[in-house]
Amino acid sequence: MRYIIIGAGAIGATIGGRLDGAGLDVVLVARGAHARALAADGLRLTTAGGERLHRMPVVTDPAELGELRPDDMLFLTVKTQDAIAALDAWGDAEVAGGGxxxxxxxxxxxxxxxESERLALRRFARVYGACVWLPATFxxxxxxxxxxxxxxxxxxxxxxAGGTDARVRAIAADLEKAGxxxxxxxxxMRWKYAKLLGNLGNAIQATTGPDPAPAKGALLLRAIREAKAVFGAAGIAHASEAEQSAARDGKVEQPAGVRGGSSWQSLARGTGSIEADYLNGEICLLGRLHGVPTPVNETLRQAANxxxxxxxxxxxxxxxxxxxxTDEAAARA
Incomplete structure (x- = not known):
């Protein structure tokens, strides 16, 4: 199986580099200065074990690969706001043997x-989802x-769409081999909805900074309360905090001093876009569909944008x- 990493940013490059280090076949898809640096000098990936240079094929679009292989596995790791363009470009790519x-x-x-799974299911016949706990910096x-x-x-x-199969178990085995x-x-999706609750704070971190403060925690709790209210109204289940803690405590410990998360990094790199419409905006969407006010999440979405x-x-x-x-918006709601 060859892994094509569509979006070699913080998540994509980390997964691609670790898979490459485990001896697996990997292609990175990137753009702009990042693509040029990867092609010319390789990926400098720093993990808890130190820095390692990974040299993998780098492309900017499917045409550079020619016909795709029947054993190719596409990993979509662009931000959600870039997912439609990536899915359309790669979905139309021809595969050896037809189709x-x-x-x-x-x-x-x-x-x-x-949202990405829903976007992909409109276009691809075989779609898998992943709930990712992977703090990384790009x-x-x-x-x-x-x-x-x-x-x-x-x-x-x-x-x-629910369930498992042999393919996803094979992917999991390769990821475990890669660390x-x-x-x-x-x-x-039950796990992804649970992670969404924590990601509602991305907009707070992006706009006010990554350093923790009681007022930031209090605002995040207000956003989460709105989210849980809309989940309840929509009948959406999510993994419990106990389940999440059991899955990651003692297994993904991050050293102190690491800077901000994905939304903060988007602003720091000056990308011109941010994922708030698909984080806080997801809560606003559900709120409008089910008659639940979401003024805190709407304010955070607007501020991040x-x-x-x-x-x-x-x-x-x-x-x-x-x-x-947010107080003003809540008073008007």
Whole structure:
């Protein structure tokens, strides 16, 4: 099986590098300066075991690979806001022996939130989901760090529509060989909805900075309360905190001093986009569908998007100002 990593950023490059280090066949898909650095100098991947240089094939689009192989496995690791373009480009790619990737090849969605699986299922016949616990940092072209130990990360895997099969078990075995925990579960979306609760704080971190503070924790709890209310109204189940703790405690310990998460990094790199529409925005969508007010998540979604659109520095807003905006929105709701 050859792994094609569509989006060699923090998550994609870490998984690709670790799979390469385990002797597996990997292709990285990247763009711009990052693609040029990867092609010219290789991937500098720093894990708890130190820095290692990985040299893998690097492409920017499917045409550079020619016909895809019937044993190719697509890992979708772009941010959700970039998923449609990636799915369309790779879904139309021809596969040796006939047919397209969307018709014949499996795709595994490894994004925060729960939308990518739905986007993929509209296009691909074989879609898998992954709940990813993998703190990683990507701030400069060609270099990624993922410092958790003893495992680099933990992934829960399953068919997006529910259930498991031999293919997902084979993927899990390869990921475990590469230094990850990889649990195969019957309902992967239940785990992804649970992780979404924590990811509601990405917008807080991106706009007010990654340093912890009681006021930030209090605002996150308000966002989570809204989310649990809409989950209840929508009949959406999610893994419990006890289940999540049992799955990762003592297995993915991160050293102190690591900077911000994925949304903070998007602002730091000046990408011009952020994933808030698919994190806080997912809660707003469910709230509108089921008649549950979500003023906190709507304010966080709007603030994160303003930061991305206007190129504001991450962490340049005070938590007091952000909290005041959410208070005003809650009073109007």
């Amino acid at each position: 397209t990737a969307a018709q014949r090849l499996p795709v595994l969605c490894l994004q925060n939130g729960v 701030l400069e072209p060609g270099a990624v760090s993922a410092l958790c130990a003893p495992l680099t990360g933990i992934l829960h895997l399953g068919r997006a 990850f925990g990889a649990a195969v579960v019957e309902d992967v 303003i930061f991305a659109r206007e190129g504001l520095p991450p962490g340049s807003m005070s938590i007091e100002d952000l909290t005041a905006l």
